[in-house]
Amino acid sequence: MLCDECGKNEAKVHVTHILNGKKSENHLCEECAKKNQTILNSNFSMENLFSAMLNNALNTTPYLPAKGCDMCGMTYEEFKQTGKFGCSHCIDTFKPRLMPVVKNIQGHELHRGKIPRRAGGIYKVQKDIEKLKEELKSVIEQEEYETAAKLRDKIRSMESNIKKGDE
Amino acid sequence: MENNGIVLTSRIRLARNLKNYKFPLKMDLEESNKVVEEVKNAVDRQNLNYKITYMRDLSEVEKNVMVEKHLISPALAEKKETGAFLLSGDEKVSIMLNEEDHIRIQTLGTGMSLKECWEISNKIDDVLEGEVDYAFDRELGYVTACPTNIGTGMRASVMVHLPALSITNQIEKLLIGISQLGVAVRGVYGEGTKSMGHLYQISNQGTLGASEETLIDKISQIVAQIVEKEERMRAHLKKNNLYEIEDDCYRAYGLLTNARRMPTEEAMKLLSLLKLGKEMEIIDKAKDKDIYRLMVKIQPNNILSSTDTELTGKERDKMRAEIIRNELLEN
Numbered sequence: 439m440l441c442d443e444c445g446k447n448e449a450k451v452h453v454t455h456i457l458n459g460k461k462s463e464n465h466l467c468e469e470c471a472k473k474n475q476t477i478l479n480s481n482f483s484m485e486n487l488f489s490a491m492l493n494n495a496l497n498t499t500p501y502l503p504a505k506g507c508d509m510c511g512m513t514y515e516e517f518k519q520t521g522k523f524g525c526s527h528c529i530d531t532f533k534p535r536l537m538p539v540v541k542n543i544q545g546h547e548l549h550r551g552k553i554p555r556r557a558g559g560i561y562k563v564q565k566d567i568e569k570l571k572e573e574l575k576s577v578i579e580q581e582e583y584e585t586a587a588k589l590r591d592k593i594r595s596m597e598s599n600i601k602k603g604d605e
Numbered sequence: 606m607e608n609n610g611i612v613l614t615s616r617i618r619l620a621r622n623l624k625n626y627k628f629p630l631k632m633d634l635e636e637s638n639k640v641v642e643e644v645k646n647a648v649d650r651q652n653l654n655y656k657i658t659y660m661r662d663l664s665e666v667e668k669n670v671m672v673e674k675h676l677i678s679p680a681l682a683e684k685k686e687t688g689a690f691l692l693s694g695d696e697k698v699s700i701m702l703n704e705e706d707h708i709r710i711q712t713l714g715t716g717m718s719l720k721e722c723w724e725i726s727n728k729i730d731d732v733l734e735g736e737v738d739y740a741f742d743r744e745l746g747y748v749t750a751c752p753t754n755i756g757t758g759m760r761a762s763v764m765v766h767l768p769a770l771s772i773t774n775q776i777e778k779l780l781i782g783i784s785q786l787g788v789a790v791r792g793v794y795g796e797g798t799k800s801m802g803h804l805y806q807i808s809n810q811g812t813l814g815a816s817e818e819t820l821i822d823k824i825s826q827i828v829a830q831i832v833e834k835e836e837r838m839r840a841h842l843k844k845n846n847l848y849e850i851e852d853d854c855y856r857a858y859g860l861l862t863n864a865r866r867m868p869t870e871e872a873m874k875l876l877s878l879l880k881l882g883k884e885m886e887i888i889d890k891a892k893d894k895d896i897y898r899l900m901v902k903i904q905p906n907n908i909l910s911s912t913d914t915e916l917t918g919k920e921r922d923k924m925r926a927e928i929i930r931n932e933l934l935e936n
């Protein structure tokens with residue numbers, strides 16, 4: 439079997455990726471494999487899949503001349519090609535077009551994981567409040583009213599702090 | 606989970622970016638230096654025991670060694686001018702700078718240790734976040750350069766050794782099945798799903814919409830199921846095919862300790878059989894040898910980096926055979 443990359447040497451390194459029950463294979467000669475260590479070690483099949491999906495999404499939605507990102511200057515064409523953001527502002531610039539694709543590849547469209555203390559700001563507090571409210575529910579079910587009262591006070595003061603911060 | 610040699614390593618990687626700098630794809634040299642400086646200062650202020658290394662100060666060979674030791678990614682090694690990494694004193698945590706994202710916190714552990722790796726990564730992530738401004742989006746979570754990492758920015762992966770399932774041709778069906786559960790499976794260095802050395806990497810496919818703990822639990826449960834299947838197959842082989850498997854393992858040992866020429870693919874297959882035989886207690890050779898470490902040591906890049914002279918393929922196979930004989934036969 440010949441190398442997928444150069445088509446000259448015999449392929450000696452074989453990499454298999456399985457995603458959603460679909461198999462993809464790469465066969466490389468030792469030289470090309472050395473050059474392509476990123477391919478061998480990164481989740482490249484997912485990235486390829488993403489740019490394919492991105493292209494599909496673009497081809498099915500009418501083309502709108504998109505203006506580039508105000509911070510890094512990346513255009514939608516460029517984003518479509520690289521499949522990567524150029525800076526933290528790109529996400530806002532491309533969000534309307536991005537969301538269906540994100541939903542498609544990730545299966546979700548809302549972050550439910552860790553929220554950083556500072557950058558998360560108010561959201562972090564809101565998430566903490568949600569957690570406390572759940573705790574409160576279970577405490578009430580177990581009839582631990584003293585703890586429940588303390589929790590309720592804590593939640594109230596956190597909520598009023600958020601309101602103050604809004605003003 | 607008990608460490609039975611089936612689960613080899615665990616790894617947690619968190620991708621993070623700074624809000625006020627362009628991402629590595631778009632940044633210039635000056636900006637990349639500022640990112641390195643900012644993160645380095647943050648770590649220094651906290652008096653953490655980390656040592657910084659700049660890619661531009663390393664030779665090709667030195668970089669390869671770092672990659673083979675899994676301390677940095679191959680993609681970071683490519684960032685000759687802009688890349689750097691902070692390595693913890695115990696070499697468990699590596700904070701890679703200016704790879705695809707500004708920051709990639711990687712924590713390595715042995716056996717099934719995803720939870721411990723997450724705790725360590727989470728802590729250092731908190732420390733950094735207290736000092737630098739992360740890019741974070743209310744809906745999409747941590748903003749990463751590639752949308753496949755968005756949300757938690759977390760990739761949890763486990764490397765497993767599945768020889769019994771492989772030699773009995775059960776592996777393909779199993780791997781295709783589990784890949785439908787939102788898990789990515791990668792057979793490294795192997796043709797088809799018959800990965801070289803029967804080594805597989807299992808990691809979470811999605812990074813958005815679930816908490817880090819949920820993603821880790823899911824991977825852990827799937828790995829536990831795979832381990833159970835491998836163990837059951839080993840028990841089945843021992844009961845029904847002892848004579849054949851014993852013969853396979855002793856043949857592997859015979860070749861490994863006598864051959865004068867050893868291509869990577871053959872070496873990986875034989876070492877995998879030897880490892881299986883040791884763990885099934887059907888071969889009493891190479892008793893205290895770490896076979897997985899030897900598997901890493903004989904990879905083409907590793908052999909190249911162990912010598913200064915250029916090697917032809919033939920010379921490399923000869924050297925590989927020598928390394929294996931020495932390792933297995935020395936006391």
Ligand SMILES: [Zn+2]
Pocket residue numbers: 441442443444445446447466467468469470471
């Ligand atoms: Zn090639």
Ligand SMILES: [Zn+2]
Pocket residue numbers: 507508509510511512523524525526527528529
């Ligand atoms: Zn941008």
